[in-house]
Amino acid sequence: MRRTTVVAIAAALSATLAVAGCSSSDSDSKSAKKQAAPQADGQSINAHPVSDLKQGGSLRFAIDQWITQYNVNQVDGQQGDGADLAGAILPDLFDADAKGIGHPNPNFVASAKVTSTSPQVVTYKLNPKAKWSDGKPLSWKDFHAQWKALNGRDKAYEAADTTGYDQISKVEQGADAHAVKITFSTPYADWQRLFDPLYPAGYIDTPKKFNTGWTQKAPVTGAAFKVGTYDKTGQTVTLVPDPKWWGNKPSLASIVYRVLDTSANTEAYLNKEVDDAPAIQPEDYKRLAKDPDTDIRRGARWDEVHITLNGGRGPLKDVRVRNALQAATDRKGINASFAKDLSFELKPLNNHFYMPNQQGYQDNTSEFDKFDPEKAKKLLDEAGWKDQGEGKPRTKDGKKLTLDYILSAGGISSTTDQAELVQQMYAAVGVRVEIKKVPANDYFNKFVNLGNFDLASFRNVDESYTSKIYPVFQQPQGKNLFQNFGSVGSPKIDDLMKKAGEATDHAEAVKLYNQADVEIWKLGHSIELYQRPQIIAVRKGLANYGATGLADTDYTKVGWLKKQ
Structure with missing residues (x-):
């Protein structure tokens, strides 16, 4: 199983607090020499054969x-x-190894490979023993129904992510009842992430079944x-x-x-x-x-902590205001606090697509992402928000520059610490932040997922297939925000991500994703903080x-x- 997108409230902390895991000697010593951060394939799972x-x-x-x-x-x-x-309860067609590379799960897939490149065709051979709990065998019909629901052509399907599926032109039965042939209109390098997990055709083949048939329960x-x-x-x-x-x-x-x-x-x-x-x-x-x-x-997980800026409403619709918040955020201060007692180095996160311990990572931050309160003030001046003096929020057209920061009432104290720190930082440039705690069961469903916030902090995790994070930066379509809850995007970003997803040359894909990242930073989509270490009891x-x-x-x- 893999955790996807917003899984937990980010642990982010006040610069005045000691935050993190442990010393390198697992003692309270603060003078222990820090080790290098874990490699991309770092893990600790107490591996044993099943016979044990x-x-x-x-x-x-x-x-x-x-x-x-x-x-x-x-x-x-x-x-x-x-x-x-x-x-855990649905067919997991591919399992990722410690380096994030997917391999066919033999319980469901005997083989899966590209059998043609022009056009790109992927052929799956399914395990004949694989069946749904209603007794029906896994078949090409399940793939076809999932593609139909997720290719973006029928807007009645409330799809969270159409990436990759929208590049498929045809899904059909292969050589026999246990084979699936998928033809792509344009190449898609991360094809292994599609149909994983797989859902049964009879339970997602209409918009109603897809949208509401799995609420509160898994029918199959x-x-x-x-x-x-x-x-x-x-x-x-x-x-x-x-x-x-x-x-x-x-x-x-x-x-x-x-x-x-x-x-x-x-x-x-x-x-x-x-x-x-x-x-x-x-x-x-x-x-x-x-x-x-x-x-x-x-271990080393794809796990980023950030603050989302909601450009879909209020003052943050103005990119100059979002850029001002970027300049007003002391990212190094937050990160230094978090890293204080870690047993390994914590590098700043300056990329939305790649972690610091991943191939492809580079610093794509913009001119606004260096802590510079004076630049923040200047940007707010240019946006028409007038300074009302120390301790008072700026005003424009009779309105005060006030933003809400949504927190889960079930979160840990450090989430409040971070929000209060951000509150202090922004107050210094004339932006009032009102911290609002909401019930834990409502945090995502009624606030984050609906874009019902100005500022929010959560984590995107396990995006080892780079194209998987596409919907986080994709321009919303009507009421469907995909996973771009702050509604900040552009046609240029969409185009670069689409080209990256189509690039079968890895180096070219990395180049295109980084070009898209440059634009994402400039637009003030979100303020990246750090790669969250994986430290578990x-x-x-x-x-x-x-x-x-x-x-x-x-x-x-x-x-x-x-x-x-």
Whole structure:
């Protein structure tokens, strides 16, 4: 499973606070020499052969909110916990390794490869044993229905991302009932990310089924696990092994997802209510690392922390105001605070598409992204917002320059710390920021996903296929924001990203993505802060799980060791 897009409130912090994980010696020492950041394939999962695992036991997770949409391809289905759960109960056609490279999952796909380049044709040979929980075999019809829903031609389908699907001209049966032939109108280098997970044709083949047929539940499954119970009162969803599963039998007897406020994760872990917990904040790390039954596992994940600027409403519609906020943000101060006690170096994040430890990364920041309050003031002057003196918000046409900063009430204290720091920074240039906390279950569905905010901070994660992040910067179409919740984009950015997605030469694709990134910075789409380290507390006896880095987790191989 892979977490997609907005999965959690970003841990971002006041420059006056000590924030992060641990020293390189896992002590409280502040003088320990920092190590280099983990490589792109860095991970720590306590790898063991399945023969070392005992049969049975439960794996318990904390999730941020009740899952309302199990169709991850629908606009409300991009919340990461729901995407994780969907990945455990639906066909996962490709599994990413530690370097983020996808490989066919033999449980579903015997082979998948490009069989023609002009035009580009991809042929899948499906595992004949693979079936949906309603008894129907996986077939080309499932691929066809998913393409129809996601190619962008029928606007009644509320698609979160049409990238790649809109380049397909035809989906048809291949040489036999277990073969699928997909023809592209233009080349698409990241074709492996499509149809993953796969959904059953009979449950997404109309806009109504696609948009609402997966709300609050998954009507059909097709993997090693199925949903055992939905307990909305207890705020838990429990997965159990599907006895009809044709692959290797999973070791776990259940996987339980439980809604918890982020601030309660550490306490729940120490009380043995959940089996992993973030250990990135110093107060959490110190408590978790002392627990004798705990491993601290670290890895390098595609995980960026940023502040989204909503250019779809109010004062931020003016690019000069967005640029002013960029100049008024002390990114280095925030990052230095966060990195203070980390065991490895934390580099500034100056790219929207690539992480600092990835090939293709380069600094694309604009003239506005160097901390310069005087430049911010000048930009606001040019935008017509008049200075009213120290401590007072600027005004224009009788209106005060006031922005809201939306936070989840279930978030950790550091999210408030960051918001308060931003509030102070912007106040210094005449922008009033009002911090507004909203219920955790509403944060994405009623605010972020609808563009109902001025400022918001969350994370985009696991975008190892670069084209996968296209909808974050794609121009919205009508009410469909895709994942560009701040509605900041341009035809030029769309064109560059489209060309990058069509480029089969990797070097050319990297060049085009970086050209698009230059424009994204200039437009003030979002303020990138840092690549969030992966530091997780995990029960010692849990194998093949933890800080996976760029890799997917195979839950048929996760379990508890026989000997601990």
